[in-house]
Structures are given as C-alpha cells and as structure tokens.
Amino acid sequence: MAEQIIKPDLNFINDVINAGGESLKKCYQCSTCTVVCNVTPDDKPFPRKEMALAQWGQKDKLFGNPDIWLCHQCSDCTAYCPRGAKPGEVLGAIRKLSIEEFSVPxxxxxxxxxxxxxxxxxxxxxxxxxxxxxxxxxxxxxxxxxxxxxxxxxxxxxxxxxxxxxxxxxxxxxxxxxxxxxxxxxxxxxxxxxxxxxxxxxxxxxxxxxxxxxxxxxxxxxxxxxxxxxxxxxxxxxxxxxxxxxxxxxxxxxxxxxxxxxxxxxxxxxxxxxxxxxxxxxxxxxxxxxxxxxxxxxxxxxxxxxxxxxxxxxxxxxxxxxxxxxxxxxxxxxxxxxxxxxxxxxxxxxxxxxxxxxxxxxxxxxxxxxxxxxxxxxxxxxxxxx
Ligand code: SF4
Ligand code: SF4
Structure with missing residues (x-):
C-alpha cells in the first residue's frame, strides 16, 4: 500500500474550534454518529470521517466534500455521541468556514x-x-x-x-x-x-x-x-x-x-x-x-x-x-x-x-x-x- 503523508493545517483546526466546533478534539472515532445518522448515504457515510478529517486539519478534503452540506444538523449524532463531541455542530462550523472560503468577495x-x-x-x-x-x-x-x-x-x-x-x-x-x-x-x-x-x-x-x-x-x-x-x-x-x-x-x-x-x-x-x-x-x-x-x-x-x-x-x-x-x-x-x-x-x-x-x-x-x-x-x- 502506498505511503501517504498527511500535512495537518493547524490554523484550520483552530478555525473549526473557534467557529463553533469547540468539541472537535473529544472525538475518539467510535463511529456511533455515523450509525445513528439517518441522512447519510450507505456509501462512504458521514460524519465520523469528517470528524477525523477535521481533527487532522484536512481543509481541502473537507471543503471539496459534498457530505458537509448533506448534513441537516438535526443533531441525532450529537445526542448519541458518547464523548460529547457534537459532530452536528462541528459540521455546522465547517460549513460556515466553507462559505467564507468560496465567497466572492x-x-x-x-x-x-x-x-x-x-x-x-x-x-x-x-x-x-x-x-x-x-x-x-x-x-x-x-x-x-x-x-x-x-x-x-x-x-x-x-x-x-x-x-x-x-x-x-x-x-x-x-x-x-x-x-x-x-x-x-x-x-x-x-x-x-x-x-x-x-x-x-x-x-x-x-x-x-x-x-x-x-x-x-x-x-x-x-x-x-x-x-x-x-x-x-x-x-x-x-x-x-x-x-x-x-x-x-x-x-x-x-x-x-x-x-x-x-x-x-x-x-x-x-x-x-x-x-x-x-x-x-x-x-x-x-x-x-x-x-x-x-x-x-x-x-x-x-x-x-x-x-x-x-x-x-x-x-x-x-x-x-x-x-x-x-x-x-x-x-x-x-x-x-x-x-x-x-x-x-x-x-x-x-x-x-x-x-x-x-x-x-x-x-x-x-x-x-x-x-x-x-x-x-x-x-x-x-x-x-x-
Ligand atoms: S463524534 Fe462522537 S460518535 Fe462520532 S466518532 Fe467521534 S466520538 Fe464517536
Ligand atoms: S447532524 Fe448531520 S451528521 Fe449528525 S445525524 Fe444529523 S444529519 Fe447526520
């Protein structure tokens, strides 16, 4: 398997935290959120993978991801997250940042x-x-x-x-x-x-x-x-x-x-x-x-x-x-x-x-x-x- 080097964007991680995703770092990748989300497609479901990408500062992967907008912030995942990581709110913060990224001016x-x-x-x-x-x-x-x-x-x-x-x-x-x-x-x-x-x-x-x-x-x-x-x-x-x-x-x-x-x-x-x-x-x-x-x-x-x-x-x-x-x-x-x-x-x-x-x-x-x-x-x- 080819080695992949991931370069985290630390500023982006802080931006997500400051934009309303302050619970981001609590996530320990158990995937309960993905299981309880009724909105996600079966193929490559969200929001666990988005939580991982946000923790690793993968800004481009998140901003070019349709899933951040497929989430309706219903908070089913937030209610069931055993770590209180509030994935619904983290995705909301990423959406806000993506509007800032793509907006003109x-x-x-x-x-x-x-x-x-x-x-x-x-x-x-x-x-x-x-x-x-x-x-x-x-x-x-x-x-x-x-x-x-x-x-x-x-x-x-x-x-x-x-x-x-x-x-x-x-x-x-x-x-x-x-x-x-x-x-x-x-x-x-x-x-x-x-x-x-x-x-x-x-x-x-x-x-x-x-x-x-x-x-x-x-x-x-x-x-x-x-x-x-x-x-x-x-x-x-x-x-x-x-x-x-x-x-x-x-x-x-x-x-x-x-x-x-x-x-x-x-x-x-x-x-x-x-x-x-x-x-x-x-x-x-x-x-x-x-x-x-x-x-x-x-x-x-x-x-x-x-x-x-x-x-x-x-x-x-x-x-x-x-x-x-x-x-x-x-x-x-x-x-x-x-x-x-x-x-x-x-x-x-x-x-x-x-x-x-x-x-x-x-x-x-x-x-x-x-x-x-x-x-x-x-x-x-x-x-x-x-
Ligand atoms: S956000 Fe919560 S439920 Fe989802 S993977 Fe992380 S710890 Fe588990
Ligand atoms: S807040 Fe978003 S990710 Fe969480 S359960 Fe609702 S639609 Fe799914």
Missing part, C-alpha cells in the same frame, strides 16, 4: 459572520435610505406627510423607482456572488473526487428539487423532529413572499411604461387587480414565516442540551428573518392606522430586507445554494441513488 463573508461588524453592515442600508429620504425633502416637512389623510410610503418617503432600483441591484449582486461561490464549490468537489462516475445532470437536478420540496432528507431526523416542520414553514413562506414580490412588481409595470415615456396613454392602474392576489399571499406567507421562525427558536431552546443552542451564524439568520417578518407586518398595520410610526418602521423593514438579501451569499442564507449544489453533485455522481 471573501472579506464580506468574514464581516457578516463576525458580530463586531454587525452595526457597520447595518449602517450601509440605513445611510443609503437616509440619504434618499433627505434628498426627497421628507425631513423638512413639519406635518406627517399624507395623501388625503392616508400614509403612502412610495409618495413621501422615497419613490418606488428608488426602492426597485436598490433591490434589483441588490438581487443581481447576490445572485452573481452566489453563482461564483457555488461554481468554486463544484470545482472543489470535482477536484477532490477525480474518478467519480457521473450520470445525467438533468435527472440529478430534478431529483434534488423533489427532495427539497418534500424535505425528504430533513424529515428523517429524529432527535429534533420539529426542525423539519419549522424549516418547511419558512421555506414555503419564502416562496410565497417571492411570488408576492414578482406580482407587486408586475402591477407597477404600466407605471414604468408611463414614467419612461414608452407610452404616455397607458392606463397606469390597469394591473391594480393583482393586489387582490398578492396581498393575501403576502400576508399568509408572512404569518407562516413568523410561525416557522418561532418554532425554530423554540426548538433550539428545547433541544439545547442535546443539540446545542447554535452559534452567531445561526442566530443572525434566525433573527434577521424574524425582524423582516415583524417589521413587514408592523409597517402594514401602522400604515393602515395612519400613525407616524409607520415611516420609521418601513425604513427599518427595508434595511433588514437589504441586509438579508445583499449579504445572503455570505450568511447562513447561502445554505440554500450550497446544500442544493451538494445534493445535485451527490446524485449526479451516482453516490446517492435516492
């Missing part, structure tokens, strides 16, 4: 996952909105600006065109950055698994979509069973809010056509009926989002002894989603009540939405793209036939 990932930079990152959208509002003269008015006694955000705070421009640019940046990140991850997996057989990519993508829509893997978890339900609520509410955003944007297309002088005779209200569709979808999705997030929080506290409470990386994402939901619902109710508090609530809502999406490629939100990529790769390589 990388410095943003380091900032987003470090609580010291939270206020700096929040200040970016806050200053942007304050400048726009000031340029529209809002701060100069003495009375609460209203139209026929009603609060109209798009008229007095800042125009619709500013909001749409900022969010279109933010969405394009996030999608492009995520695309670059997952492309680097795919290449790393291909480099680490050079002799892997590959099947149909189309079949792998469609099987992955079916898996995700049904949360088939997630629902196999036992110790923290409720996490799959909470995750499903949040996942489908995001889809509902995405549909709401698309329809709300479609509604104002005639206004853009008129504003850009493409057709000045167009009826700018001709698609107003869409509001009767997207408003109920938006409200139901926001309520589902709040329920899902509350369940996520309660699950974390309920299972903290067995599964751990989670790191800043986990809680930043949970808190942001909760903040977006709460301020979104409040902004709507306060606007309907015609109170001046509606304006700052709406600005706070837009700041949090900006934070959630502009920094999505660098935060836990990026798990959607990285986990999907790992699932597609695993099915494409024929390892996970399910």
């Amino acid at each position: 990388g410095f943003l990932a380091k900032m987003v996952n470090n609580p010291k930079f939270l206020l700096v990152l929040l200040a970016v959208p806050a200053l942007l909105y304050i400048l726009i509002i000031a340029s529209q003269g809002f701060f100069g008015s003495v009375d609460i600006p209203t139209e026929e006694g009603k609060i109209v955000y798009g008229k007095f705070l800042f125009s619709l065109y500013y909001v749409d421009t900022i969010f279109t640019a933010t969405a394009l940046f996030a999608v492009f950055s995520l695309f670059l990140g997952v492309t680097k991850y795919w290449k790393a997996m291909a480099a680490e698994n050079p002799n892997t057989k590959t099947g149909s990519l189309g079949n792998a993508i469609s099987a992955t979509i079916v898996d995700i829509l049904g949360h088939n893997r997630f629902r196999k978890c036992e110790v923290t069973k409720g996490r799959a339900t909470a995750h499903m609520l949040v996942f489908y509410s995001f889809i509902g809010l995405f549909i709401t955003t698309i329809l709300a944007f479609a509604r104002v297309i005639p206004e853009y056509i008129h504003h850009l002088k493409i057709s000045e005779s167009i009826d700018v209200h001709q698609l107003d009926w869409l509001a009767y569709i997207y408003k109920p979808i938006g409200n139901v999705s926001a309520a589902a989002l709040m329920l899902g997030i509350l369940l996520m929080m309660s699950n974390r506290f309920k299972n903290q002894e067995k599964a751990g409470l989670g790191s800043y990386y986990d809680w930043l994402f949970i808190s942001l989603v909760a903040g977006v939901g709460i301020t979104g619902l409040l902004a709507q109710f306060l606007r309907m009540a015609n109170t001046v508090a509606a304006y700052p609530t709406y600005v706070a809502h837009l700041c949090l939405v900006f934070f959630l999406f502009a920094y999505a490629p660098f935060s836990k939100m990026a798990h959607m793209a990285y986990r999907t990529t790992a699932m597609v790769y695993t099915k494409h390589s024929g390892r996970d036939a399910e």
Whole structure:
C-alpha cells in the first residue's frame, strides 16, 4: 500500500474550534454518529470521517466534500455521541468556514459572520435610505406627510423607482456572488473526487428539487423532529413572499411604461387587480414565516442540551428573518392606522430586507445554494441513488 503523508493545517483546526466546533478534539472515532445518522448515504457515510478529517486539519478534503452540506444538523449524532463531541455542530462550523472560503468577495463573508461588524453592515442600508429620504425633502416637512389623510410610503418617503432600483441591484449582486461561490464549490468537489462516475445532470437536478420540496432528507431526523416542520414553514413562506414580490412588481409595470415615456396613454392602474392576489399571499406567507421562525427558536431552546443552542451564524439568520417578518407586518398595520410610526418602521423593514438579501451569499442564507449544489453533485455522481 502506498505511503501517504498527511500535512495537518493547524490554523484550520483552530478555525473549526473557534467557529463553533469547540468539541472537535473529544472525538475518539467510535463511529456511533455515523450509525445513528439517518441522512447519510450507505456509501462512504458521514460524519465520523469528517470528524477525523477535521481533527487532522484536512481543509481541502473537507471543503471539496459534498457530505458537509448533506448534513441537516438535526443533531441525532450529537445526542448519541458518547464523548460529547457534537459532530452536528462541528459540521455546522465547517460549513460556515466553507462559505467564507468560496465567497466572492471573501472579506464580506468574514464581516457578516463576525458580530463586531454587525452595526457597520447595518449602517450601509440605513445611510443609503437616509440619504434618499433627505434628498426627497421628507425631513423638512413639519406635518406627517399624507395623501388625503392616508400614509403612502412610495409618495413621501422615497419613490418606488428608488426602492426597485436598490433591490434589483441588490438581487443581481447576490445572485452573481452566489453563482461564483457555488461554481468554486463544484470545482472543489470535482477536484477532490477525480474518478467519480457521473450520470445525467438533468435527472440529478430534478431529483434534488423533489427532495427539497418534500424535505425528504430533513424529515428523517429524529432527535429534533420539529426542525423539519419549522424549516418547511419558512421555506414555503419564502416562496410565497417571492411570488408576492414578482406580482407587486408586475402591477407597477404600466407605471414604468408611463414614467419612461414608452407610452404616455397607458392606463397606469390597469394591473391594480393583482393586489387582490398578492396581498393575501403576502400576508399568509408572512404569518407562516413568523410561525416557522418561532418554532425554530423554540426548538433550539428545547433541544439545547442535546443539540446545542447554535452559534452567531445561526442566530443572525434566525433573527434577521424574524425582524423582516415583524417589521413587514408592523409597517402594514401602522400604515393602515395612519400613525407616524409607520415611516420609521418601513425604513427599518427595508434595511433588514437589504441586509438579508445583499449579504445572503455570505450568511447562513447561502445554505440554500450550497446544500442544493451538494445534493445535485451527490446524485449526479451516482453516490446517492435516492
Ligand atoms: S463524534 Fe462522537 S460518535 Fe462520532 S466518532 Fe467521534 S466520538 Fe464517536
Ligand atoms: S447532524 Fe444529523 S444529519 Fe448531520 S451528521 Fe449528525 S445525524 Fe447526520
């Protein structure tokens, strides 16, 4: 058998420990975790081998490993580990570090996952909105600006065109950055698994979509069973809010056509009926989002002894989603009540939405793209036939 020399990356071992995997060194390779994990494929199962690779500082092997993202951090393994080595949390720490490794630009990932930079990152959208509002003269008015006694955000705070421009640019940046990140991850997996057989990519993508829509893997978890339900609520509410955003944007297309002088005779209200569709979808999705997030929080506290409470990386994402939901619902109710508090609530809502999406490629939100990529790769390589 050929001799293999392993060079441990000591900095990486410390990074894993500091990123939430402080129990890493307790592992004595008994493999109980791999036996109890219901999510792992039978061929080269995880997470024991990942614990060994992390203890040996094998950074490249871990970052080019699809298995780190196949884990759903259900914590079945953590609950049964006889040494309290918390493999679920160690894998979570490795995932966070892999996002930092593949992100473009990388410095943003380091900032987003470090609580010291939270206020700096929040200040970016806050200053942007304050400048726009000031340029529209809002701060100069003495009375609460209203139209026929009603609060109209798009008229007095800042125009619709500013909001749409900022969010279109933010969405394009996030999608492009995520695309670059997952492309680097795919290449790393291909480099680490050079002799892997590959099947149909189309079949792998469609099987992955079916898996995700049904949360088939997630629902196999036992110790923290409720996490799959909470995750499903949040996942489908995001889809509902995405549909709401698309329809709300479609509604104002005639206004853009008129504003850009493409057709000045167009009826700018001709698609107003869409509001009767997207408003109920938006409200139901926001309520589902709040329920899902509350369940996520309660699950974390309920299972903290067995599964751990989670790191800043986990809680930043949970808190942001909760903040977006709460301020979104409040902004709507306060606007309907015609109170001046509606304006700052709406600005706070837009700041949090900006934070959630502009920094999505660098935060836990990026798990959607990285986990999907790992699932597609695993099915494409024929390892996970399910
Ligand atoms: S993490 Fe725990 S259960 Fe898994 S191999 Fe190590 S000691 Fe055993
Ligand atoms: S946390 Fe759950 S999915 Fe991840 S390795 Fe442990 S048992 Fe498997």
